[in-house]
Amino acid sequence: MKSQSSSWSRIQAKNIPTTLELDLILNEYTFPGCKILDIGCGSGKASNLLASLGFSVTGVDINTEALRMAKSSSESQNCLQIPLFIRTDARALPFPDAAFNVVIMQAFLTTIVSKDDRARIIREACRVLEPGGYLYLADFGQTWHSKVYRERYINDLPVTKEEGSIVAYDEGTEEIAYVAHHFTEKELVFLLIDNGFEIEFFKRDEFVTRTGNRVNGFVVMGEKR
Amino acid sequence: MKSQSSSWSRIQAKNIPTTLELDLILNEYTFPGCKILDIGCGSGKASNLLASLGFSVTGVDINTEALRMAKSSSESQNCLQIPLFIRTDARALPFPDAAFNVVIMQAFLTTIVSKDDRARIIREACRVLEPGGYLYLADFGQTWHSKVYRERYINDLPVTKEEGSIVAYDEGTEEIAYVAHHFTEKELVFLLIDNGFEIEFFKRDEFVTRTGNRVNGFVVMGEKR
Numbered sequence A, B: 001m002k003s004q005s006s007s008w009s010r011i012q013a014k015n016i017p018t019t020l021e022l023d024l025i026l027n028e029y030t031f032p033g034c035k036i037l038d039i040g041c042g043s044g045k046a047s048n049l050l051a052s053l054g055f056s057v058t059g060v061d062i063n064t065e066a067l068r069m070a071k072s073s074s075e076s077q078n079c080l081q082i083p084l085f086i087r088t089d090a091r092a093l094p095f096p097d098a099a100f101n102v103v104i105m106q107a108f109l110t111t112i113v114s115k116d117d118r119a120r121i122i123r124e125a126c127r128v129l130e131p132g133g134y135l136y137l138a139d140f141g142q143t144w145h146s147k148v149y150r151e152r153y154i155n156d157l158p159v160t161k162e163e164g165s166i167v168a169y170d171e172g173t174e175e176i177a178y179v180a181h182h183f184t185e186k187e188l189v190f191l192l193i194d195n196g197f198e199i200e201f202f203k204r205d206e207f208v209t210r211t212g213n214r215v216n217g218f219v220v221m222g223e224k225r
Helices: A005-010 A024-029 A045-052 A064-076 A115-128 A147-155 A185-193 B005-010 B024-029 B045-052 B064-076 B115-128 B147-155 B185-193
Strands: A035-039 A056-061 A084-087 A100-106 A129-140 A165-169 A176-181 A197-208 A214-224 B035-039 B056-061 B084-087 B100-106 B129-140 B165-169 B176-181 B197-208 B214-224
Touching: A005 A176, A024 A100, A024 A129, A024 A214, A035 A045, A035 A115, A045 A056, A045 A064, A045 A100, A056 A064, A064 A084, A100 A115, A115 A129, A115 A185, A129 A185, A129 A197, A147 A165, A185 A197, A185 A214, A197 B197, B005 B176, B024 B100, B024 B129, B024 B214, B035 B045, B035 B115, B045 B056, B045 B064, B045 B100, B056 B064, B064 B084, B100 B115, B115 B129, B115 B185, B129 B185, B129 B197, B147 B165, B185 B197, B185 B214
Parallel strands: A035 A056, A035 A100, A056 A084, A100 A129, B035 B056, B035 B100, B056 B084, B100 B129
Antiparallel strands: A129 A214, A165 A176, A197 A214, B129 B214, B165 B176, B197 B214
16 A cells, blocks of 8 residues: 555545644744645645634645535635635645745644655655744554554554554445554654754644544644754 | 663662652552552652551562661651561562552663563562552653653663663763663553553653653553453
């Protein structure tokens, strides 16, 4: 399973797991007029929230239907700013270097099954940030203390081929909907520092998934070196 | 470095890192008359606190001077119960099976450099617990987001031979005082479930070390299967 971007481009928007709530730490890194790029914006929940606060937001995703939902909800929300939603692949962003002050990435890397692609995406996020700009990254952590996740990490390994990854099945067809990766702290830290960032802020958190499971999470602010 | 129990038996009691504060979760697993074993009790801070609450406490350690301090502070503290302090090796406890209701182990496994010894110690803790009894375990987690720890894990590897371990030096002589291991969640979880316990409670925490560094920590309640 080298890339699953095609499955994410086809998945029905209503089946895309809802994004996490934004952590308040982000407030400390934004400012009036701040240009924010939301990578893997899905149906635009975070993008629209940030636009409603007056920031200049661009949301990118690979899923056309999700982007359509994002646009229609931004129109109905009376955003102070209307976000720009663009369909693109996060591995090759159509933006010049240093075009943004802040990049956000929420529960997005978890959907990238190739380690190489994860590194490319972080390097792209770094490239489009101004020097000294910040990456806000919130994602799932490996949750070995949970019997449910522990067994999934082990049982799904023949399919995922990567420790800490799980398979999510379509509820109707029972077919594989997507693979999600949960990170170790070491893995996430080196993904950032090996690809252009310093760790500026790091918080171990706990998230609740769409199915109600409690799962470890990380909220990280990386500063472009 | 197969065992460092000899260095811990000789280290000056004043140089033994102070124990962590007990997490309040322990209250939920203790009861009047509860028999508690404190493994690696050091100078008796937790043992004496628990005895002052009326529990029947036994503290064990390998360091004679620390045990002497533990005894003398219990005498000066007017404990409701006087703890019993015994010098022994945690790998072979001089107690019958099922002798205790609760075992506590605070920042103790971190000092055990051999993986085999860690497993033996957990099996011994399990053996001396009554069926359904609880192990309270608080210990350090690998803290990769911290530049200080990240560099120590990498730089100290030739000495420690184990990822996530660090060398602590004697401030006076600059000689190696001891090696401390920081755990991953996966490592700590399997150490318990492979050696007789279910995970009953699991909390990711942050501790402050004697030198003021912030470090990841875990507080775990294991239930004897």
